[in-house]
Amino acid sequence: MKNKYKVTFKPMNVSIHVPEGESLLRAAILANVHINASCGGNGTCGKCKVILESGKINNITVMNLSQEEIKDGYYLACKVIVKDDIIVNIPIESQLGDKKVLIKDSKGIHRQPTQILSPEIIEDICKPDPIGKKYFLELAEPTLEDNISDIQRIIRELKNRYDIQEKDILVNNKVLRQIPYVLREARFKITVTLLNYKDKVILSRIEPGDTTHMQYALCIDVGTTSVYALLIDVTNGKILTEASDYNAQLTCGEDVITRIVFAQRKDGLSKLQGLIGETISNLANVVVDKCGITLEDISYLVVAGNTTMIHLLLGIPPQYIRETPYVPVSNTFPPTMVEELGININSHAYIYIIPSVASYLGGDIISGLIACSFTTRKEVCLYIDIGTNGEMVLGCGDWMVACSCSAGPALEGGTIKFGIRATEGAIEEVRINPLTYEPMILTIGQKKPIGICGSGLIDTVAELFECGIIDQQGKFYTHLNTEYIRRGESGFEYVLAFAENTDIGKDIVLTETDIEDLIRAKSAAYAGIKILLQNVGLTFDDIKYIIISGNFGTYVDIQKSITIGLFPEVPKDKFVFIGNGSLLGTRVCAMSKDMMETAERIANSITNFELSENKDFMDEFIKGLFLPYTDANEFKGVMDRIAISQRFGR
Numbered sequence: 001m002k003n004k005y006k007v008t009f010k011p012m013n014v015s016i017h018v019p020e021g022e023s024l025l026r027a028a029i030l031a032n033v034h035i036n037a038s039c040g041g042n043g044t045c046g047k048c049k050v051i052l053e054s055g056k057i058n059n060i061t062v063m064n065l066s067q068e069e070i071k072d073g074y075y076l077a078c079k080v081i082v083k084d085d086i087i088v089n090i091p092i093e094s095q096l097g098d099k100k101v102l103i104k105d106s107k108g109i110h111r112q113p114t115q116i117l118s119p120e121i122i123e124d125i126c127k128p129d130p131i132g133k134k135y136f137l138e139l140a141e142p143t144l145e146d147n148i149s150d151i152q153r154i155i156r157e158l159k160n161r162y163d164i165q166e167k168d169i170l171v172n173n174k175v176l177r178q179i180p181y182v183l184r185e186a187r188f189k190i191t192v193t194l195l196n197y198k199d200k201v202i203l204s205r206i207e208p209g210d211t212t213h214m215q216y217a218l219c220i221d222v223g224t225t226s227v228y229a230l231l232i233d234v235t236n237g238k239i240l241t242e243a244s245d246y247n248a249q250l251t252c253g254e255d256v257i258t259r260i261v262f263a264q265r266k267d268g269l270s271k272l273q274g275l276i277g278e279t280i281s282n283l284a285n286v287v288v289d290k291c292g293i294t295l296e297d298i299s300y301l302v303v304a305g306n307t308t309m310i311h312l313l314l315g316i317p318p319q320y321i322r323e324t325p326y327v328p329v330s331n332t333f334p335p336t337m338v339e340e341l342g343i344n345i346n347s348h349a350y351i352y353i354i355p356s357v358a359s360y361l362g363g364d365i366i367s368g369l370i371a372c373s374f375t376t377r378k379e380v381c382l383y384i385d386i387g388t389n390g391e392m393v394l395g396c397g398d399w400m401v402a403c404s405c406s407a408g409p410a411l412e413g414g415t416i417k418f419g420i421r422a423t424e425g426a427i428e429e430v431r432i433n434p435l436t437y438e439p440m441i442l443t444i445g446q447k448k449p450i451g452i453c454g455s456g457l458i459d460t461v462a463e464l465f466e467c468g469i470i471d472q473q474g475k476f477y478t479h480l481n482t483e484y485i486r487r488g489e490s491g492f493e494y495v496l497a498f499a500e501n502t503d504i505g506k507d508i509v510l511t512e513t514d515i516e517d518l519i520r521a522k523s524a525a526y527a528g529i530k531i532l533l534q535n536v537g538l539t540f541d542d543i544k545y546i547i548i549s550g551n552f553g554t555y556v557d558i559q560k561s562i563t564i565g566l567f568p569e570v571p572k573d574k575f576v577f578i579g580n581g582s583l584l585g586t587r588v589c590a591m592s593k594d595m596m597e598t599a600e601r602i603a604n605s606i607t608n609f610e611l612s613e614n615k616d617f618m619d620e621f622i623k624g625l626f627l628p629y630t631d632a633n634e635f636k637g638v639m640d641r642i643a644i645s646q647r648f649g650r
């Protein structure tokens with residue numbers, strides 16, 4: 001656990017505790033203290049100057065400071081690393097405004113993922129009993145009196161020693177061909193790998209000697225954009241390492257619909273299957289290299305993904321997922337040998353797929369529900385995973401209803417003029433000075449900005465609304481006298497960074513059309529939640545926890561999300577973040593055959609509402625096309641705060 005240090009900003013005398021190693025600029029953002037910052041924390045705009053009054057810091061640059069400023073104790077806040085209790089003074093040129101108004105409501109800031117479970121302790125979720133296990137056998141050598149077949153000899157020992165019954169064991173021809181040689185070369189001391197599937201056991205591998213200390217599983221979350229991998233030690237459930245990469249299918253289309261269209265081309269499906277096989281194979285190589293084992297050591301894979309991604313991985317035609325009435329070929333899939341799918345790991349591992357519910361409610365959601373123990377919860381919870389699609393599940397251990405709505409790609413940066421994925425240089429946090437309208441931006445990796453990602457987009461629109469720069473319909477107040485608001489090629493726009501401070505050689509702006517796209521996306525997600533509640537006769541007050549999964553949810557600011565009407569106005573302590581729930585769930589299933597069966601039970605028991613032609617959904621969607629919502633009573637706190645903030649700021 002990192003030490004926490006107190007950072008005090010003067011002259012406003014606002015303090016915040018941040019973990020050791022945090023940058024001073026991020027501390028200012030967390031404390032809602034405005035410091036001008038135009039290059040995203042890259043150290044090149046020179047605007048975020050502060051004067052150190054006391055305490056020790058790590059300072060990694062003196063760029064953009066004069067000799068005199070250095071002598072006077074000036075630093076760039078974005079390049080100061082906190083390692084002590086410190087007091088800094090923000091000079092007037094870094095504030096550009098009346099200091100009293102630079103502090104805004106700091107309640108509810110939440111960007112750090114908070115686990116509802118400890119990913120390190122698998123026992124918190126389930127009793128470990130992995131899908132696959134190795135068994136060491138010392139067999140009696142055949143004699144004339146005991147000349148049963150080799151496989152019967154193995155099965156007899158499994159039965160005698162481990163109580164595994166013959167009728168349950170399936171052996172494929174490949175293993176049968178190896179058995180006579182391995183048995184005799186190893187003098188009948190062997191290790192077999194058994195993989196469970198329902199009431200059957202697959203004998204997937206035979207090895208000479210005792211290799212039971214080497215048991216590994218690869219857990220994979222196949223996303224439309226990114227693929228994540230965890231290597232786990234099956235003997236204790238521990239995560240050994242992890243890796244991620246973009247889904248190589250991105251070259252064939254950014255979203256599931258374009259991938260489905262691509263799959264319908266000649267050889268399109270096999271190309272897409274090959275590309276995801278390649279991504280998984282590459283990730284497998286990365287994780288085994290990191291751990292000093294070999295691909296041969298992986299016994300099985302557990303994979304979760306949306307329904308389209310799983311169809312493509314398995315080479316199953318996905319086109320009817322896209323056409324009304326939106327039917328997948330299957331929601332459940334038996335284990336398959338990886339080599340049959342073009343995944344170059346080894347010739348014995350099997351791949352297990354977490355089952356889906358419907359075309360737009362995939363195994364990634366089921367996996368996330370497993371990860372947060374949704375099925376054992378007594379209280380009503382809401383599980384949300386927002387990306388291009390917003391998927392949500394409402395319920396508890398006794399019942400679950402779900403829906404999925406197309407939020408569009410805006411929240412992931414798509415369709416936004418300068419929208420990009422959450423990658424280095426993406427503007428992820430934004431604050432706006434309510435007097436001067438100057439932005440304070442922070443980028444991922446503190447690189448010069450190259451665009452804006454989903455969390456930065458939400459921040460910007462919420463700040464524009466709070467500072468009275470846009471109205472409830474997302475339209476700019478055009479009379480405001482500032483260089484940051486101007487008429488662009490396609491209407492009014494807000495300048496987040498001027499060209500000299502960006503890495504793309506042009507101004508990064510947010511247009512009115514971008515704001516419209518975001519409003520449509522947040523409205524679809526909010527409407528989906530309301531439809532679920534209406535269908536079961538509950539209200540937001542009945543929800544104990546709102547569990548947010550996915551990368552988008554990990555870094556989004558809850559208060560800003562409420563301000564724009566993406567999330568309901570409920571107490572902040574109801575929000576729980578689990579990070580990549582889908583990946584966590586694959587690990588739980590890999591370590592528990594019961595949980596793998598539970599996944600199938602959940603997938604079969606969820607009531608899924610199809611929203612694409614639902615009139616109530618459309619009505620709710622239209623009500624949401626305002627900031628934060630048509631009925632201001634539903635966001636009373638936001639409206640009160642904005643009224644105060646706008647009075648204060650002007």
Ligand code: FES
Nearest residue numbers: 043045046048078
């Ligand atoms: S120099 Fe610090 S934000 Fe630009």
